[in-house]
Each structure stands twice: as structure tokens, then as C-alpha cells.
Amino acid sequence: MSTTPKQSKMLLEIRNATKVYTQRAFGGGTRQVVALQDFNLNIPKHPATITTIAGESGSGKSTLANLVLGFTGISRGQIIYDGLDMATATPAQNIQYRRDVQAVFQDPFGVYNPFYRIQHVFDLVIRNFKLAESKAAARDMIEESLNVVGLYGEDVLRKYPHQLSGGQRQRIMMARAYMVKPKLIVADEPVSMVDASLRAAILDVMMRLRDNGISFLYITHDLSTAYQIGDQIFILYQGTIAETGSTIDVIDKPHHPYVQLLVNSVPVPDPDIQWEGTIELPADEEMRTSQQAGCRFYPRCPHRMERCLSAAPRLYPVGKNGHVASCFLYDRYDEAVEAPQQTT
Amino acid sequence: MTNETNKTNGQTPVLTVNDLRVYYETPRGDVRAVDGINFTLNEGVILGLVGESGCGKSTAAMGILQLITPPGRIVSGEIVLDGTDVLKLTTEGLRQLRWSKLALIPQGAMNSLNPTMRISRQIEDVVREHETPQTRMNKDAMRTRILELLQWVGLPERVYNMFPHELSGGMKQRACIAMAIALNPSVIIADESTSALDVVVQRVVAQTMLKVKQQLGVSMIMIGHDMGLMAQMVDRIVVMYAGNIVEIATVNHMFKNPGHPYTQLLIDSVPSLKERKPLKITEGITHDPRNPPPGCIFQLRCPFVMDRCRAEKPLRQAIRPGQEVACHLYEAQPDGSYIDLREVSDVHDA
Numbered sequence: 001m002s003t004t005p006k007q008s009k010m011l012l013e014i015r016n017a018t019k020v021y022t023q024r025a026f027g028g029g030t031r032q033v034v035a036l037q038d039f040n041l042n043i044p045k046h047p048a049t050i051t052t053i054a055g056e057s058g059s060g061k062s063t064l065a066n067l068v069l070g071f072t073g074i075s076r077g078q079i080i081y082d083g084l085d086m087a088t089a090t091p092a093q094n095i096q097y098r099r100d101v102q103a104v105f106q107d108p109f110g111v112y113n114p115f116y117r118i119q120h121v122f123d124l125v126i127r128n129f130k131l132a133e134s135k136a137a138a139r140d141m142i143e144e145s146l147n148v149v150g151l152y153g154e155d156v157l158r159k160y161p162h163q164l165s166g167g168q169r170q171r172i173m174m175a176r177a178y179m180v181k182p183k184l185i186v187a188d189e190p191v192s193m194v195d196a197s198l199r200a201a202i203l204d205v206m207m208r209l210r211d212n213g214i215s216f217l218y219i220t221h222d223l224s225t226a227y228q229i230g231d232q233i234f235i236l237y238q239g240t241i242a243e244t245g246s247t248i249d250v251i252d253k254p255h256h257p258y259v260q261l262l263v264n265s266v267p268v269p270d271p272d273i274q275w276e277g278t279i280e281l282p283a284d285e286e287m288r289t290s291q292q293a294g295c296r297f298y299p300r301c302p303h304r305m306e307r308c309l310s311a312a313p314r315l316y317p318v319g320k321n322g323h324v325a326s327c328f329l330y331d332r333y334d335e336a337v338e339a340p341q342q343t344t
Numbered sequence: 345m346t347n348e349t350n351k352t353n354g355q356t357p358v359l360t361v362n363d364l365r366v367y368y369e370t371p372r373g374d375v376r377a378v379d380g381i382n383f384t385l386n387e388g389v390i391l392g393l394v395g396e397s398g399c400g401k402s403t404a405a406m407g408i409l410q411l412i413t414p415p416g417r418i419v420s421g422e423i424v425l426d427g428t429d430v431l432k433l434t435t436e437g438l439r440q441l442r443w444s445k446l447a448l449i450p451q452g453a454m455n456s457l458n459p460t461m462r463i464s465r466q467i468e469d470v471v472r473e474h475e476t477p478q479t480r481m482n483k484d485a486m487r488t489r490i491l492e493l494l495q496w497v498g499l500p501e502r503v504y505n506m507f508p509h510e511l512s513g514g515m516k517q518r519a520c521i522a523m524a525i526a527l528n529p530s531v532i533i534a535d536e537s538t539s540a541l542d543v544v545v546q547r548v549v550a551q552t553m554l555k556v557k558q559q560l561g562v563s564m565i566m567i568g569h570d571m572g573l574m575a576q577m578v579d580r581i582v583v584m585y586a587g588n589i590v591e592i593a594t595v596n597h598m599f600k601n602p603g604h605p606y607t608q609l610l611i612d613s614v615p616s617l618k619e620r621k622p623l624k625i626t627e628g629i630t631h632d633p634r635n636p637p638p639g640c641i642f643q644l645r646c647p648f649v650m651d652r653c654r655a656e657k658p659l660r661q662a663i664r665p666g667q668e669v670a671c672h673l674y675e676a677q678p679d680g681s682y683i684d685l686r687e688v689s690d691v692h693d694a
Contacts, residue, residue, distance in 0.1 A: 056542035056543075056544065056545070057513070057542060150625075166397070195396040195397050195569065196396070196569050196570070196571070196610070196613050196614070197396055197609060197610060197613045198396075199613065199615075200613060200615075200623040200624055200625045201623075201625045203623055204623045204625055207623075221542055221543070222615075223543075223617060224572075224614075224615035224616065224617045225615050227615065227616070227617050227620070228615050228616075228620055228621070228623065248620070251617060261544060262543060262544060263617070265543040265544045265546070265547040266543050266572065266617055267543075267546075267547075267550075267570065267572035267573045267575065267576045268572060268575065268576070268617070269571045269572040269574075269575045269599060269611065269614040269616075270575055270599060271575045271576075271595045271596055271599055272596075274576060275547060275551075275576060278551050279544070279547060279548060279551075280498070280548070
């Protein structure tokens with residue numbers, strides 16, 4: 001990259017990220033599974049935002065989280081953090097990256113060691129990142145973090161994980177991530193295992209941390225929570241972007257046939273508004289791993305055209321603020337956009 | 345305690361649960377997971393059973409199915425299915441009852457299939473287990489029946505010879521539905537059967553379950569916590585809190601005029617896809633399940649708690665036709681109607 005770290009306006013840039021998994025097939029030989037293909041994303045430094053990555057299982061959203069967190073190597077493309085391509089980072093830069101980018105995972109029951117008190121979770125982070133000079137400083141730091149997520153008093157630190165509810169455990173994970181003062185938190189389905197009545201508290205913490213200058217990469221399959229808190233949204237279908245733009249625009253006016261189906265399928269909590277019509281999944285739904293030439297939604301699309309078989313659609317503009325959809329139905333402009341624009 | 349039976353359009357009850365109590369033994373006393381619940385399931389009705397995790401909804405279902413294992417035990421109660429008290433049955437009687445009259449679509453149905461057996465074989469097992477020498481089907485008849493079941497739930501013919509790992513989550517779920525309806529049961533209990541699926545697949549499975557209800561007339565108990573899905577699928581909803589039923593109402597009453605403060609909280613916590621609203625945060629302080637407080641079970645979390653709630657346990661009363669609420673906020677009037685004490689001024693003595 002030609003830009004030096006200090007000049008970059010972007011916190012995180014993902015350029016043409018592609019991840020191919022090689023599976024060993026039954027009886028020898030290998031099989032290539034494209035989990036994510038040519039994915040582009042920009043997260044600006046200011047102001048902090050919540051960027052949602054949504055999609056069904058197998059859409060590549062967790063693969064993206066794993067790439068950003070460095071849990072798996074990238075096949076093609078770049079992940080650029082603060083102007084620095086992470087593939088070329090020195091060990092010191094890598095450590096800084098791991099400090100700046102924190103994670104909160106789906107399962108608040110599996111991330112704790114049941115033998116240690118909650119205090120231990122915080123002690124470990126302070127020790128590993130050498131965050132505090134003295135015991136008193138450490139105590140203040142823990143207290144501040146707990147207050148940010150809406151927990152008060154030292155009681156909670158003396159408890160064991162099993163004495164807390166799923167919502168409390170997840171908030172402690174947020175507090176742990178916050179204590180490192182990261183720039184970005186990758187939250188992979190943070191509310192899907194928490195009770196519906198306690199979800200709001202976690203979403204509220206995410207909004208509060210955003211207002212404190214921490215950006216989020218919020219990975220979810222639940223459009224309604226994204227709608228409540230998200231700024232920018234990317235809806236993935238089988239490893240490619242189906243539609244992206246500002247969350248309100250995309251969900252209020254979905255353009256891609258898949259996104260329309262997705263938004264319509266969210267059950268409405270009102271018995272007077274019933275699902276419209278019945279839908280069928282194609283029989284060969286599970287045969288999805290081969291890399292086809294055309295649009296990946298072709299087998300299920302109600303508006304499919306001959307053209308959709310021969311080439312994959314690019315992202316065509318469908319609205320304001322960088323609202324684009326990858327569907328030939330919107331191929332009415334001469335110039336196609338190359339990458340999604342920022343909404344800010 | 346209730347007079348539920350003579351309600352809901354005069355339909356006949358297929359399942360009645362009276363004062364069911366299921367406790368789990370722990371070194372420091374019994375955890376009262378289900379603490380005296382009463383309800384009736386009528387023919388051809390889908391009953392939703394909702395509440396937060398740990399409220400006892402799954403334990404209640406396991407109690408009805410007699411699948412409680414130690415340290416859990418059924419302390420008391422009566423479960424009447426088609427005129428038989430399930431709790432008085434012998435092991436053999438229970439074996440005959442399961443699948444043929446009372447079927448289960450388990451939580452995470454996708455992991456409950458045997459990975460080493462083809463789908464056809466697993467459905468055949470269910471049918472063969474309940475055959476008598478007189479009703480024994482030959483191989484061709486069995487094959488036809490299984491293919492018919494698969495087609496019925498919208499699965500292609502080739503699933504017959506497939507193993508569970510070759511199916512997607514939604515397909516496995518539908519294979520479980522095929523198994524559940526194989527013997528035309530009176531009641532199907534579906535425990536969180538769509539909660540691990542994507543919304544589109546969830547919608548397909550939900551459609552299949554609605555078809556089971558409409559075309560086969562099977563009654564169902566659907567356990568879940570997705571209020572949106574409940575609004576789309578069920579006829580009546582039972583709301584549980586800490587082992588007790590706090591409200592039973594038709595789906596319309598439940599969403600339009602939720603009665604119990606806990607139900608109101610549940611409905612409010614559903615995020616909307618139509619408008620951005622400020623998030624409503626509720627803290628989850630609950631009592632020790634071994635030692636419930638005297639009075640109302642919800643008193644520690646209730647925003648409207650009164651002195652009376654701490655002393656006297658509210659009984660479930662029908663505040664309007666089709667809606668029963670266990671809450672002191674609703675006071676009976678001499679003419680038989682109920683008033684909401686929150687709408688009358690100066691009631692807060694707490």
C-alpha cells in the first residue's frame with residue numbers, strides 16, 4: 001500500500017477477500033468450497049459505526065469474522081487495518097492489531113472456564129496486555145468496564161459463571177472486550193443464544209460502546225436486531241454480497257429478490273399480518289458448493305432471466321447512500337459501481 | 345382453579361393437564377421447575393408455550409411425555425390424553441402411546457436422527473414398533489407409505505435412501521415431522537423445533553406444521569420463545585414464568601391486549617422491522633427456584649408490584665372471554681367484568 005498508516009481515513013478495509021476451503025472428499029480427491037468471494041467493505045475511523053453482516057448459515061458471514069480476527073488465512077485479497085495490509089504486518093504490528101480488534105462470540109455459556117470466578121476473566125486480560133500498573137489501577141479499570149455494560153458493584157466479580165444469566169455473561173464479555181480499549185469489536189451472533197427479553201440490554205451496550213468510539217462488525221442472521229441498531233448492512237448469499245447500503249434503506253426497500261424473500265419471511269409479531277403465499281425450496285438446495293458461472297440465486301429466483309445463467313451480476317446502484325444490489329434487474333445504468341460506497 | 349374446558353368455540357379437549365408438578369432434586373432442596381400448571385388442549389388447535397429459558401416450558405413438555413429422568417421427578421398431577429391418565433400407565437402402555445397418540449418433534453431435531461440409518465429405515469422403525477400381527481404391512485406397502493409421508497412434508501423421493509448428514513437442517517426437520525405424523529397421533533409436541541433455522545427455512549418448516557394441523561387435524565403444543573413466529577402459527581398461547589402459568593389467551597388477545605405484566609414485557613421485547621424504537625431494557629432478577637417467595641411469582645420483576653402481591657398468590661381468572669390472567673391488577677366487579685387497577689388512580693400503595 002502506498003498510504004502510510006497515519007493518512008488512512010479507514011479503520012478497516014477489506015479488498016476482494018476470497019476464502020476457499022479445500023475439503024477432502026469421500027474416497028480420495030479434494031473438493032473446493034468457496035465460502036466468501038470478492039468481498040469488499042470499508043469501515044471509517046470516524047464516526048464509529050455498527051456494520052452488520054447478515055445472511056443464512058453457509059452464506060460466509062462467519063468466515064468473514066474469522067478472516068478479520070485472523071483465525072483463518074485469506075485465499076485472495078487483502079485485509080487492510082489503518083492503512084496496513086495485515087499480510088505484511090510485523091509481529092509487533094500484529095500484537096497491536098489483536099489489541100485493537102476484539103471479539104465477542106455467540107455462546108456465552110462456552111467461553112468461560114467454570115472453575116474460575118468472573119474476576120479471573122478480567123485479571124487475565126490485564127495481565128496479558130499489561131494494562132494496569134497497580135492493583136488499584138486494575139480495580140478502577142474493571143469497575144469502569146463493568147459500569148459501561150450496566151453492571152455495578154463487586155458482587156458480580158466474585159461469582160462463578162453458572163451463577164449468571166446468559167445476558168449477564170454476554171455483557172461481561174462486552175466489558176472484557178471494552179477494557180482493552182479496542183477500535184473494533186467483531187461480534188459474531190452475540191444475542192442469538194440469549195433470551196429474547198434480555199437481548200435489548202446487550203444491543204444497548206453495543207450502541208453505548210459505539211457512542212464511545214468503538215466500531216462494530218455485527219454478524220447476525222437476525223434482521224430485526226440489525227434494523228434496530230445497525231448503520232451499514234451487507235446481506236450475503238452463498239459467499240457473495242446480494243445487497244448493501246444503509247440498514248434502514250435496505251430493509252425498508254429491499255431490491256434483490258433474495259433480500260425481498262428474506263425480509264418477507266421474518267415473522268411479524270402481529271397475528272393480523274400473515275405470511276403472504278407459500279414458498280418452496282428447490283430440491284437441489286444442498287448442492288451449493290460448486291462455483292457456478294451465473295448468479296448464485298438463480299435456482300430459487302422468481303425473476304430469473306437467461307442472462308443470469310451466463311454471468312454473475314455486479315453490484316448495481318438501486319438507491320441513495322451507496323445502496324446497491326447484485327442483480328441484473330437493476331442493470332439500467334451505464335457505469336456499474338465497483339465497490340460499495342460509504343454511507344457516512 | 346380454572347374453567348378452561350368449556351371455552352374456545354366448544355371444541356373437544358384432547359389433552360388436559362391438571363396441577364402438574366415436576367421438581368428436580370438438588371443437595372440444597374428441590375428446584376420447582378414446574379409448580380402446578382393447568383391447561384387444556386383442544387382438538388385441531390396449536391397451543392404455543394412461551395417463556396424465558398429456565399421457566400419450565402421444556403420440563404412441562406417432558407412431563408407430559410413422561411420423559412423426566414432423575415434427578416427430576418413428577419411430584420403430582422394428572423395428564424389426561426383422549427380419556428386416559430398418562431401418569432397411571434405401565435411402561436408397556438406408555439410405549440404404545442408414544443408416537444401413536446403422542447408424538448414429539450424434539451429440540452434440535454436435526455441432531456436427534458440416527459446418523460447411521462437411512463431416513464426410510466428410521467421412519468419404518470416407528471411404524472413397525474406399533475404394528476400388531478393383524479396390521480402388519482408388507483415391504484411394498486411400507487415403501488409406499490414412507491414415500492407418501494415424505495411427499496406430504498415436501499421432501500423429494502430420493503430422501504428415502506439418504507442418510508441424515510446428506511440433508512440440510514430444514515430437510516432434517518421435515519423428516520422429523522414425517523416421522524411424527526406417521527401414525528396419525530392426536531397430539532404433537534414440538535420443542536423449539538424451528539429455532540436453529542434461517543428465517544426462510546423456518547418459514548418452510550412452519551408452513552409444513554400448519555399443513556399438518558389444517559389437513560390432519562392434529563393438535564400441537566409448540567414450545568418456543570420467538571413471539572413473531574408464535575403470532576404467525578399458533579391459536580392460543582400459554583405464558584409461563586418460573587414454573588407457573590401467568591396467562592393463557594388467544595393469539596389475538598395476547599398481542600393486542602396482553603394482560604399480565606410479564607406478557608407485556610415479552611411482547612415489548614420483540615424487535616420490530618417496521619420502525620426503530622428505543623430499546624426496552626428489563627433486568628432479570630429472579631428468586632431462588634428452590635424457595636419461591638409467598639405471593640405472586642413475578643413480584644421481584646414486576647413494575648406494578650403491590651403489597652397484596654407479596655402476601656397472596658393470584659389465581660388465574662378469565663378477565664374476558666378467551667383470556668385468563670393470574671394477576672392482582674385485575675379486580676372482579678359485581679357485574680362479572682374486570683377492571684385494570686392501573687387505570688384507576690391512587691392504587692399504588694407500594
